[in-house]
Amino acid sequence: MISTDPLTWYAAFLTLCVLSFLYRENRFYRFAEYTYIGVAVGNGFVLTMNSLNSISLIPIMKGAIDVILIQILALLILTQPFRKIYWVSRIPSAVQIGVGTGIAMYGAIGSDIIALMQSVIKDGLIGTPYQTAMTYFSMIGSISVLIYFFFTVKREALRGTIGVIAKIGRYFMMIAFGAVFANIILSRSTLFFSRMVLLLVDWLGIR
Amino acid sequence: MSVEKMSVLVRLGKIPSKWLYLVIVLVVAIPIIYPFGTPFAITDATLAVYNEVEKLPAGGVVVIAGSNAYGFLIEIKECLQAFLMHVYSKDVKIVFISFSADDAMFTRVARDFLGISQDKPYKGKVYGIDWVDLGYITGGSASLAYFCKNAFFVTVDAYGNPTQNLPVMKEIGKADTWALYVEASAGTMVVTSMGVVSIPYKTTTVILNTAGWYPTHLPYVTAGIAKGMTMGILGGAEYEKLMGFVGLGHSGADVLNFTHLLTLVLVALANISYLGQYIEKRKLKEVKE
Numbered sequence: 354m355i356s357t358d359p360l361t362w363y364a365a366f367l368t369l370c371v372l373s374f375l376y377r378e379n380r381f382y383r384f385a386e387y388t389y390i391g392v393a394v395g396n397g398f399v400l401t402m403n404s405l406n407s408i409s410l411i412p413i414m415k416g417a418i419d420v421i422l423i424q425i426l427a428l429l430i431l432t433q434p435f436r437k438i439y440w441v442s443r444i445p446s447a448v449q450i451g452v453g454t455g456i457a458m459y460g461a462i463g464s465d466i467i468a469l470m471q472s473v474i475k476d477g478l479i480g481t482p483y484q485t486a487m488t489y490f491s492m493i494g495s496i497s498v499l500i501y502f503f504f505t506v507k508r509e510a511l512r513g514t515i516g517v518i519a520k521i522g523r524y525f526m527m528i529a530f531g532a533v534f535a536n537i538i539l540s541r542s543t544l545f546f547s548r549m550v551l552l553l554v555d556w557l558g559i560r
Numbered sequence: 561m562s563v564e565k566m567s568v569l570v571r572l573g574k575i576p577s578k579w580l581y582l583v584i585v586l587v588v589a590i591p592i593i594y595p596f597g598t599p600f601a602i603t604d605a606t607l608a609v610y611n612e613v614e615k616l617p618a619g620g621v622v623v624i625a626g627s628n629a630y631g632f633l634i635e636i637k638e639c640l641q642a643f644l645m646h647v648y649s650k651d652v653k654i655v656f657i658s659f660s661a662d663d664a665m666f667t668r669v670a671r672d673f674l675g676i677s678q679d680k681p682y683k684g685k686v687y688g689i690d691w692v693d694l695g696y697i698t699g700g701s702a703s704l705a706y707f708c709k710n711a712f713f714v715t716v717d718a719y720g721n722p723t724q725n726l727p728v729m730k731e732i733g734k735a736d737t738w739a740l741y742v743e744a745s746a747g748t749m750v751v752t753s754m755g756v757v758s759i760p761y762k763t764t765t766v767i768l769n770t771a772g773w774y775p776t777h778l779p780y781v782t783a784g785i786a787k788g789m790t791m792g793i794l795g796g797a798e799y800e801k802l803m804g805f806v807g808l809g810h811s812g813a814d815v816l817n818f819t820h821l822l823t824l825v826l827v828a829l830a831n832i833s834y835l836g837q838y839i840e841k842r843k844l845k846e847v848k849e
Contacts (some may be wrong), residue, residue, distance in 0.1 A: 383838065404698040410726055453701065456702060457701065457752070460755015461755060464755040468754075468785050472784060532775050536771045536773075539771035540590065540772035542637060543635050543792055544632070546634065546812055553593065559593055560570075560592065
């Protein structure tokens with residue numbers, strides 16, 4: 354049975370507006386696009402304010418000195434429009450970039466380099482035959498792809514053994530991109546599936 | 561090969577895209593209306609997520625963090641629902657925290673579907689005593705790093721209650737005491753959480769991922785940094801199967817099987833057409849010479 358819920362009708366209308374882009378760019382599509390942006394910004398603004406209330410304003414009211422100092426630092430970024438004191442805004446930006454880089458580097462070294470290398474060494478030495486084979490296979494892949502991106506010498510000069518390894522690296526990349534592409538199709542098909550469920554099941558009541 | 565036959569091959573590659581869209585709509589719509597129930601296997605990575613929940617100690621803390629965009633709701637929702645059904649049936653404390661504004665709605669939609677709310681207990685779990693939703697917290701990786709040390713830096717929950725008054729908050733502690741950390745996210749926040757939570761605190765971690773990011777994050781599972789990972793709606797279907805019920809994930813598995821078959825056919829046709837164009841060009845060149 355067809356839905357009697359006005360919100361479902363509105364969701365179905367917006368979905369059809371977005372899908373109309375497949376025909377061509379039109380006003381209905383733009384209406385849905387602007388509505389989405391408006392709702393997302395509004396929702397994001399309210400939730401960000403709530404979050405700031407939770408982690409900044411309430412602690413400040415309670416006299417948390419560290420939070421007060423951080424907020425003073427954050428307010429310095431508002432000096433950007435004033436040419437004479439513009440340089441002050443660089444201080445909070447520098448702190449923000451420093452903290453972000455520090456956390457990212459710490460995480461990257463720990464998880465993306467050390468832990469993955471440990472796993473490769475462990476599987477390569479004491480793993481099952483399958484794990485060992487896969488480890489050496491992925492090592493060949495990593496090294497050959499790195500050689501493919503070796504730009505110190507001209508590509509034409511990469512002949513002989515090095516040239517062959519670079520070519521193997523290219524094939525590894527093609528396989529990797531193929532796997533990612535297949536998963537992206539999977540992902541996008543799921544998104545379309547959700548819209549079709551809304552239109553066919555929730556809205557039109559078919560099934 | 562005659563020139564007429566060649567032009568058929570070439571014409572294959574020039575099918576108007578609108579016709580292809582129509583075929584895709586049919587391929588997606590038919591399994592929704594008439595489910596085929598195509599079989600699918602449960603992957604080791606999904607089974608590992610299930611097993612980690614089975615192993616949870618009594619009274620352990622499960623932190624479910626996310627930073628999803630709302631558009632990807634369908635990718636993780638089915639899995640999250642089945643996962644929540646599983647986790648809520650265990651004697652554990654559950655904490656929800658979101659690091660993107662959309663994600664705060666995301667987890668709420670999954671809970672609403674199961675009828676989990678702060679007003680009435682679900683499977684004996686009472687809001688504030690057994691579970692809490694801390695809502696959206698700004699700051700991304702920096703906030704996550706701080707939350708691992710001190711959960712009380714979030715002073716009010718998603719419903720505006722002071723966290724000091726919620727007994728469950730006293731149970732959270734530092735990240736090294738958590739029984740399970742669940743990263744229900746896609747994208748870079750998974751990478752961040754591996755470095756901020758899983759490695760430094762050695763916290764048992766599982767990932768509820770989207771299909772698009774699955775291959776990128778798979779090395780974390782093979783290296784043992786994360787114990788298990790689910791893949792989009794297919795992961796949802798697998799988890800539904802493990803929990804013994806048929807949900808929307810099963811319909812999704814049907815649709816994905818058919819869309820993948822269609823994609824394979826289209827890729828094959830495009831390549832045949834490309835080959836046809838190549839042969840035709842060579843023939844024309846030979847004629848000119």
